[in-house]
Amino acid sequence: MAVKIMTVVGARPQFIKAAVVSHVLESIEGVGEEIVHTGQHYDANMSQTFFDELDIPEPKVNLGVSGGSHGQMTARMLEALESEMVARRPDAVLLYGDTNSTLAAALAAAKLHIPIVHVEAGARTHSATNPEEINRICTDHVATKLLACTKDNLENLQKENLGARAEFSGDPMYDAFVHYSSAAQQPALVSILDGEAVELPAEFYYVTCHREENAGTEEALGGLLDALCALDAPAVYPVHPRNRAAVRQRVEGGGDFSNVLFVEPVGYLESVYLVNHAKQVVTDSGGLQREAFYAGVKCTTVLDFEVWPETMVDGRNILAKPSRESILAAMSVPQSVDEGYQPFGDGKAAERIASCVVELAERQQL
Ligand code: UD1
Numbered sequence: 001m002a003v004k005i006m007t008v009v010g011a012r013p014q015f016i017k018a019a020v021v022s023h024v025l026e027s028i029e030g031v032g033e034e035i036v037h038t039g040q041h042y043d044a045n046m047s048q049t050f051f052d053e054l055d056i057p058e059p060k061v062n063l064g065v066s067g068g069s070h071g072q073m074t075a076r077m078l079e080a081l082e083s084e085m086v087a088r089r090p091d092a093v094l095l096y097g098d099t100n101s102t103l104a105a106a107l108a109a110a111k112l113h114i115p116i117v118h119v120e121a122g123a124r125t126h127s128a129t130n131p132e133e134i135n136r137i138c139t140d141h142v143a144t145k146l147l148a149c150t151k152d153n154l155e156n157l158q159k160e161n162l163g164a165r166a167e168f169s170g171d172p173m174y175d176a177f178v179h180y181s182s183a184a185q186q187p188a189l190v191s192i193l194d195g196e197a198v199e200l201p202a203e204f205y206y207v208t209c210h211r212e213e214n215a216g217t218e219e220a221l222g223g224l225l226d227a228l229c230a231l232d233a234p235a236v237y238p239v240h241p242r243n244r245a246a247v248r249q250r251v252e253g254g255g256d257f258s259n260v261l262f263v264e265p266v267g268y269l270e271s272v273y274l275v276n277h278a279k280q281v282v283t284d285s286g287g288l289q290r291e292a293f294y295a296g297v298k299c300t301t302v303l304d305f306e307v308w309p310e311t312m313v314d315g316r317n318i319l320a321k322p323s324r325e326s327i328l329a330a331m332s333v334p335q336s337v338d339e340g341y342q343p344f345g346d347g348k349a350a351e352r353i354a355s356c357v358v359e360l361a362e363r364q365q366l
């Protein structure tokens, strides 16, 4: 009998990770993957674009759960996912990262005794107030198999006595970056302020900022924009929907923001192009700071805590506070790139992830 794997995704970075693994699963005979989309990200440029560009199999269902408080969103997802799992009876559930979609799916599957593979296990910020840290820890503690992107993440799991269930897979984001870099394409940028086309400058900085820690306060956005306005080339800033209203309000409130190109989110192939061609990256995204590292482009991470300490070497990725001085100081530190240092694996994480989940699903059928 064919094994059935349920992959649960909901947010932009999960579509990218799932893309590379889904393509491997499709190539294995006797394996059926059903993608369930929680609906957490729903704008076309935050969701459908990724399915189209990366040729991800269409989700069997979209649960349409988004917005609200953490508790509301997670609870609504938990209820809907439990029903899907009861109806679809998967042999194993495949989960990525640390979003509310990940946590809700982990709780639903664990209570139904369905084996869970958690990809990107063991990432820790050691910040008690970081909402994703809670999602990561809870998911790791109920999952059956824990796949770590780096050796450092594997050690974190061992320290939490989860070593027996854990192994190193490498980072599927790295696989995606390696695989799709040759298909990267220059984005057609569209202003979020007036809907007009924006020309990509020859030299630019690539900026994203959306985490709760930064999107929550006016000072944080103000500090970031002050820094961007002081740069020697324009900043291309695709604005996450979470920040849209705050950015508009700030710009409409007056001041010279001409050095910042506030644009709609771009697709993944376009984002890879921007990373590869940027002078530097400034971000609070866990994915983008890794992509800057893969590309050898210097990164400044506007957060209080390290998400990927492996990248914080030789000036390559430096933490900054959301203030003009701190961001500019971090950006002015030169980096040196050791091409031989690659903590994120060999670009074959997707194959290891697929084998792991298929093996678990087959065991469940015995
Ligand atoms: C979520 C993840 C975060 C991840 C990010 C990736 C959690 C706790 N956080 O944060 O770890 O870095 O995704 O991008 O799961 N919204 C839209 N349109 C969309 C998507 C969101 O308008 O397509 C709005 C929502 O309605 C909400 C806000 O943006 O009001 C924030 O969205 P939410 O999914 O709660 O969190 P993210 O900031 O996207």
Ligand code: UDP
Pocket (backbone or CB within 6 Å): 012, 013, 016, 208, 238, 264, 265, 266, 267, 268, 269, 271, 272, 284, 285, 286, 287, 288, 291
């Ligand atoms: N990304 C994208 N379009 C954008 C901004 C980012 O495709 O406009 C990609 C980026 O290249 C990376 C991923 O989205 O692969 C990171 O997702 P995000 O920053 O939303 O989440 P996080 O990594 O913080 O969880």
